[in-house]
Amino acid sequence: MTAAVVTGVGGWVPPRVVTNAEVAARLDTTEEWIATRTGVRTRHWVEPGTSTVDMAVMAGERALKSAGVTEVGAVVLATTTPDRLCPASAPEVAARLGLGPVAAFDVGAVCAGFVYALAVSAGLIGARVAESVLVIGADTFSSILDPTDRGTAMIFGDGAGAFVLRAGDCAELGALGPFxxxxxxxxxxxxxxxxxxxxxxxxxxxxxxxxxxxxxxxxxxxxxxxxxxxxxxxxxxxxxxxxxxxxxxxxxxxxxxxxxxxxxxxxxxxxxxxxxxxxxxxxxxxxxxxxxxxxxxxxxxxxxxxxxxxxxxxxxxxxxxxxxxxxxxxxxxx
Structure with missing residues (x-):
């Protein structure tokens, strides 16, 4: 039985570090209260002009390099913060990575999105629609946060991470499943x-x-x-x-x-x-x-x-x- 096997990993976060001190000043709380309640001490937020697609491309490049490949059969992007409502962001990611006219689409399952995207990608591989898939999770949550909301503004950061999957055997190291x-x-x-x-x-x-x-x-x-x-x-x-x-x-x-x-x-x-x-x-x-x-x-x-x-x-x-x-x-x- 064909399995989806992890063969590359990449991650990227924007360089701007946002400390609890910066967030606490805006929310009328303390650095330690944020850390105690959430476990977060720093997070990364994009600068103006950097988008979800930009981050996805960076993580995708690193995952492809980790896998030692320059081509895949499909790109699946899990995100809640696409660059636009229409079209999906994955085709632009694929184009900017130089992957050609491969299948590319977004998956929306919010914070569960990456696991959903892995399952979808494993299905593509199992059905022989694609021999390999670049799976990316990327979100620019700083763009949708209310800066005055104590329940969300202190928790979320921006970033992207990616796996490269290839067709393989269920007994191999890296084979995903079950889901x-x-x-x-x-x-x-x-x-x-x-x-x-x-x-x-x-x-x-x-x-x-x-x-x-x-x-x-x-x-x-x-x-x-x-x-x-x-x-x-x-x-x-x-x-x-x-x-x-x-x-x-x-x-x-x-x-x-x-x-x-x-x-x-x-x-x-x-x-x-x-x-x-x-x-x-x-x-x-x-x-x-x-x-x-x-x-x-x-x-x-x-x-x-x-x-x-x-x-x-x-x-x-x-x-x-x-x-x-x-x-x-x-x-x-x-």
Whole structure:
């Protein structure tokens, strides 16, 4: 049975670092309160003129270099912040990367977008529509945040992360699967941008901002990611003890800790970079992995090693959630 195998990883964040001190001054709070509540100490925001496509291209270039390839059969971009409502952003990303007239489209599942995009890409490979796929998660959340909203302005950052997938064998290192995906549209109002779509194409200023009901979102995020993770573990034939690393959507440090507890994993097995980059939505899982692979000046490298059992899980607006697993291949970030 044909599997989608991870063969390249890349990540990119804009150079501008936004500290808790800068955010706290605007929200009438303290640096430590933000860090304690969210786990975030810094995040990266784009400068004017930098867009989601720009970041996606940077991450895509690095992933292609990591994979040692210059061509793929398709590009799938997970994003909530496309450069325009129409057309999709993925074709422009493909063109700027010099990939030619390949299939290219966007996936919208908010913070669960990258796992959804991986599943879609695995389907393309399994159906032999494409022999390889560049999968990117990229979001410019600073463009949709209300700077006065304490519930969102302190959490989110901008960034992009990418995987290159190729057709391979299910027994290979890097083979993704199985997948577990789910949604609950009855709770769409927990995470949303009220205006800007066909229901309200000309919103008031406040309605164009991202809004989230934090307490309810916390509860659903932990429960849905834990249940989805357990479904993947059971289908894969793994126990919790078999998991070397859990890479959850970097929503909030307290959510990540509660997720590890719910899956019965030591918190030390969490891969997390939320303290440095914040919640980067669809980019968070590939960015966390890219950071884990990046050379560290104080050590010989990141925690991921070939053969490690890795569980990926995410939760976002929709509501939408999803999980998958793999044994890490001999792949590093370029």
């Amino acid at each position: 577990d995906l789910g949604s609950d549209g009855e709770l769409a109002d927990l995470i949303m941008i009220p205006g800007g779509g066909s229901r309200d194409p000309a919103p008031e200023t406040s309605d164009r901002y991202f809004a989230m009901q934090g307490k309810a979102t916390f509860q659903h995020a932990v429960r849905r990611m834990a249940t989805s993770s357990q479904a993947v573990l059971e289908a894969r034939g793994w126990r919790a003890d078999d998991v070397d690393w859990l890479v959850g959507h970097q929503a909030n440090r307290r959510i990540l800790d509660a997720l590890a507890d719910a899956v019965d994993l030591p918190r030390e097995r969490l891969i997390s970079n939320i303290d440095r980059v914040g919640n980067t939505s669809a980019a968070s899982i590939p960015l966390a992995i890219a950071d884990a692979l990046a050379p560290d000046p104080t050590s010989s490298g990141g925690p991921l090693a070939p053969g490690d059992n890795v569980l990926l899980t995410a939760f976002g607006g929709g509501l939408a959630w999803g999980s998958t697993a793999l044994r890490w291949p001999a792949v590093g970030q370029a």
